Amino acid sequence: MEETIAISETDNSSQSSQFNSATSRVICRVCQKQFSQYTCPRCNTRYCSLHCYKTHSLRCTESFMRENVVDGMRQLRPDDESKKKMLEILKRYHAEDEEDDMDEDEATLSEETIETVLSGGEINYDDLTAEEKKLFQRAIATGELSKMIEPWEPWWLKPSARTISLSHNGTQLIQPLTSGEEASGSNSDEKNLESEIPPGPETPLPPLKKLTSAEPSPLLAFHLVDILYSYCFTLRLYNGDWSSDAIGASTVVTTVSSVLGQSGQPESMLETVSYCLEQTCSPAFRHMGGLQFGFGVIDDVVSLISLGRAGLVCGLCDLQRMIEAGEMELKTEKSRKGTRLEVKSRLKSAGRKIYFLLCWVNEQDEEVWSSLSVVVQAEKASQLEYKGNERRRSEKKTNDENRALIEEV
Numbered sequence: 001m002e003e004t005i006a007i008s009e010t011d012n013s014s015q016s017s018q019f020n021s022a023t024s025r026v027i028c029r030v031c032q033k034q035f036s037q038y039t040c041p042r043c044n045t046r047y048c049s050l051h052c053y054k055t056h057s058l059r060c061t062e063s064f065m066r067e068n069v070v071d072g073m074r075q076l077r078p079d080d081e082s083k084k085k086m087l088e089i090l091k092r093y094h095a096e097d098e099e100d101d102m103d104e105d106e107a108t109l110s111e112e113t114i115e116t117v118l119s120g121g122e123i124n125y126d127d128l129t130a131e132e133k134k135l136f137q138r139a140i141a142t143g144e145l146s147k148m149i150e151p152w153e154p155w156w157l158k159p160s161a162r163t164i165s166l167s168h169n170g171t172q173l174i175q176p177l178t179s180g181e182e183a184s185g186s187n188s189d190e191k192n193l194e195s196e197i198p199p200g201p202e203t204p205l206p207p208l209k210k211l212t213s214a215e216p217s218p219l220l221a222f223h224l225v226d227i228l229y230s231y232c233f234t235l236r237l238y239n240g241d242w243s244s245d246a247i248g249a250s251t252v253v254t255t256v257s258s259v260l261g262q263s264g265q266p267e268s269m270l271e272t273v274s275y276c277l278e279q280t281c282s283p284a285f286r287h288m289g290g291l292q293f294g295f296g297v298i299d300d301v302v303s304l305i306s307l308g309r310a311g312l313v314c315g316l317c318d319l320q321r322m323i324e325a326g327e328m329e330l331k332t333e334k335s336r337k338g339t340r341l342e343v344k345s346r347l348k349s350a351g352r353k354i355y356f357l358l359c360w361v362n363e364q365d366e367e368v369w370s371s372l373s374v375v376v377q378a379e380k381a382s383q384l385e386y387k388g389n390e391r392r393r394s395e396k397k398t399n400d401e402n403r404a405l406i407e408e409v
Contacts (some may be wrong), residue, residue, distance in 0.1 A: 250326030
């Protein structure tokens, strides 16, 4: 209970009239020495100075400032009034900090950083102060930063993905516009569609017979599943934004895919899916969620295959652009010559394989994709059943060992 000092009244009438209007004074809940003048906006604790405010609850004060900054960051285009109010709050906090001769390093964010954020500018990691970098790393470790990132919706799950229309040679179909008003609306819709769906090839895809005189391998369907898995896995890993790190994204693709990275030639769906799940559960990627995440990526592959030729062509074109962007960034990156040449060779080989598979996909009938999606789903069900039986066998073995130990004792 808060400690309150009431001002007593005297019999003197003049003193009585003077003190009757006075209100009770509350003692500071932190130092228990001075009268409180302020109230914490989060926990309603009464305090007398900035020092007591800072020490009454570090978690309370830090979270209060962080939430104010986060609210400002979430407004991509804040109006001038919102900017002014937020900036006044943050400046008031720093002004009180300076008045009490507190260390400036204790501030959550520097004034320059806050103004940059509220003005809509971009901030790089190198622009942060040492204290801000520590806070940033702590936000990553605790998962606070992930709450600020909007969940990415894969383009192959959007309704517009079902309406992709390509010509027989893989290029985008162009529909004529009738009137100026209709043209404006149609053009707007077309731009929205293009922003959601990766565009197809810029030039017509050549017939497969112009690339090779040999008959296509019957194992290409398995190779396609392997490559699509690595593509969906990478987009999930990068939250859909592979362009932010094209080299890293390309490296992930070639690591997860046995066809692109190891020159693998899987001969069955069992071999294909098993390798993909094995890579997903490897030490490099197990933080993504292990088998549960891997089975979710298989569902992505099924959804992508279900789109048919047009959707697959757009997906493979997006993957090809990722590999090409990785090659371009590799030219400007400063690294050891031997390592750079090795990665460049691997990416160049991956690009050729993707283009060959792109031409092969463009020539297949739609019935092929409905059948392939069924095969992938069946293999997923088989893997789920196998993993379930394996877990039950392991649990039974553990129980038997414990029972035997108990009986022995």
